[in-house]
Amino acid sequence: MAKAERIRIYDVARVAGVSVATASKALNDTGRMTEATRTRVKQTAAALGFRPNAMARALTRQRSFTIGLLTNDTYGRFTLPVMAGINEALVDQGVSVFLCGIEDDAALGKIHVDAMLDKQVDGIIATGKRIDRRLPVDLSNLPVPVVYAFTEGPADAVTLVSDDRQGAREATEHLLAHGRRRLVHVTGPDSFASVQNRAEAFRASAGQDAMVLHGAWSEAWGHEAVAKLWAQPNRPDGIFCGNDQIARGVVDALRERGVDVPAEVSVVGFDNWEIVSAATRPPLTTIDMNLKELGREAGRLILDLAEGSRSSRASARCHASSCCANPAEATASRTAPKKRCFRRFRECCHRHWRAHGSGGKRRLERGNPTRHRTRPRPQGRI
Amino acid sequence: MAKAERIRIYDVARVAGVSVATASKALNDTGRMTEATRTRVKQTAAALGFRPNAMARALTRQRSFTIGLLTNDTYGRFTLPVMAGINEALVDQGVSVFLCGIEDDAALGKIHVDAMLDKQVDGIIATGKRIDRRLPVDLSNLPVPVVYAFTEGPADAVTLVSDDRQGAREATEHLLAHGRRRLVHVTGPDSFASVQNRAEAFRASAGQDAMVLHGAWSEAWGHEAVAKLWAQPNRPDGIFCGNDQIARGVVDALRERGVDVPAEVSVVGFDNWEIVSAATRPPLTTIDMNLKELGREAGRLILDLAEGSRSSRASARCHASSCCANPAEATASRTAPKKRCFRRFRECCHRHWRAHGSGGKRRLERGNPTRHRTRPRPQGRI
DNA sequence: GAAAGCTGAGAAACCGTTTTACCTAGGGTG
DNA sequence: CACCCTAGGTAAAACGGTTTCTCAGCTTTC
Incomplete structure (x- = not known):
């Protein structure tokens, strides 16, 4: 069961008898080709146990399928359920979460935010232990969308709070x-x-x-x-x-x-x-307070924003997670089942999110990439 | 304060009047050049606010500066302090942590492990809510080192437990x-x-x-x-x-x-x-139980292993975090200060970690990269 | 029967770094 | 003076994918 070298798309292409380009397109359900070719490539990939390298993919796609979760509340009475919800919403989208506990330390916060940005997170969720306090970091004017969940953000930010x-x-x-x-x-x-x-x-x-x-x-x-x-x-x-x-x-x-x-x-x-x-x-x-659902919503929201910010202008809606009563009223039995019930889902605010330079644009805008390229990478002839 | 396009190393090189290669070496304190050149590049980078793209770097370095934390214990009585310690140990090494809460769900566990592997984590720390239970995932024969902290692992694994x-x-x-x-x-x-x-x-x-x-x-x-x-x-x-x-x-x-x-x-x-x-x-x-210190140690350990597995064969030592007594004995005052004291640091086990195919070797071994390259990427002349 | 259109696939460019291999000028040596 | 060595630097390959562009071959269309 010795772990073999990792299979690359080159290997898949070679075995399937196609070019790398075709293999990539087959696996991503893009491009044009006969259905036969597509399935052959897919089967080959499956047989070889191919799993694409997320780093390489992120580099070209400008999308890392990774988000950052910034929290105040290391001993997580409130953060933990929120986190659980976030994870739940993101895991089957293939998105992973960087957890960053910054106490109330602005310097630590900056370090973490920078690290997240370096790692090209697609978005950041800020959460805390108190709904009416801010994290000691400045999350405005970031190149990625930000959602505030159970913590206070700027007036024009997307914010999720319990009701x-x-x-x-x-x-x-x-x-x-x-x-x-x-x-x-x-x-x-x-x-x-x-x-x-x-x-x-x-x-x-x-x-x-x-x-x-x-x-x-x-x-x-x-x-x-x-x-x-x-x-x-x-x-x-x-x-x-x-x-x-x-x-x-x-x-x-x-x-x-x-x-x-x-x-x-x-x-x-x-x-x-x-x-x-x-x-x-x-x-x-x-x-x-149904914080898990609040987290779930935060996850969905940040994903929408991340995708929106790269395809079309994002116009975010913002929900509030509702509260819900536990009906297990004062039973004599100590072992009374305590089921949680989700009651209501109320819309509370309609703040908008300013989309910072959309991803689609970005590619085109960034100071004439062709000119730029030609200097450091003269290819071949000349 | 509009966030400008991200500065790349090309930009630094251009402004500093050197090649990209030189810029890279200057910034990483590798290679040979006059001290003047090195400082000039560094100053330029600082002035421009250059921050290297972690994805691109990971791709070449085969090291993502990212680890995965797998846990059982979503409502984190024990996991949380451990996590805090891990983070503390890793943050100033520039390492970020993917937090993955897998309840007791083997399928979910596999999904998360695969996602982590795709994202090229440098190592995985497994932790749980009980010292004598295993996580429902198989972490053996992974291409990255694994440390078990406050959860049971295989007999030959690196394991950290409270005393x-x-x-x-x-x-x-x-x-x-x-x-x-x-x-x-x-x-x-x-x-x-x-x-x-x-x-x-x-x-x-x-x-x-x-x-x-x-x-x-x-x-x-x-x-x-x-x-x-x-x-x-x-x-x-x-x-x-x-x-x-x-x-x-x-x-x-x-x-x-x-x-x-x-x-x-x-x-x-x-x-x-x-x-x-x-x-x-x-x-x-x-x-x-001083779980934070246990976490800190787990963080240090996984880092050592990750580095060792790529330079020289790793031979891991394993410590146990000690317990420590809270001296605030039954004071009358409700507000008695409760300081934690760290008492002892006892070595408990000397299990070893089998280093799976070292990174250094990998590069050389992988089926003749030159031949491989020449097929899909014929460059220029011919 | 030639121009135009469509299809399937591959070559090459690209993402942003690091690293290797190579080059050149200058200095020392026999 | 021919030779080798070294210091300082650069071009290009590499990492592992995605995406754009190109092209050959086959249908249509008039």
């Missing part, structure tokens, strides 16, 4: 549907855009005077919030938490006080972070 | 150092190699008759174990847990019983998974 309002609405409606009326929203710091959006949507559904408590993104804050809430007269019967850690703190604190969840009080989390939501007793009802 | 015995020893000694004498080990299923190794090391330090309880990797099991232990007469005063989730369950259960941690009973976890260990009240003492 916080929709998620908050679903959570609130879930509580209302269970007959809860005294609702409270216990969430993270007010400085997060997500927090503001969710709080707004919560108030829109629960009533403008519904209480919103801001604190840290921690279990401890969940405990503290319950202490505050139970110290006052008008105790809630439904609590919508800003993330699963807060929710877990809330549930634990309620149990410690002897409050029955979910019989007396319903709790809904946000994120559907299995590790937290599944360990909570009872298992948490929580909103899933 | 479970050392970790368990440190945990146990930590408990003994705090004067605890009635030690118990609450850990995961016996089927895990890690579990067996840790249990063995635990017994070696704590005494051969010390109790080891096996269960699930969950908080629930931690609760259950405490129930069992407190139902019997000889209650422990030191508990070493197999992971942080179990430890958290144990600590919570103890608190619910009114047992003071750490005054009456000391608890040590394993993994140093911030999200669990930091949320535990009080913050957990836990063993850090």
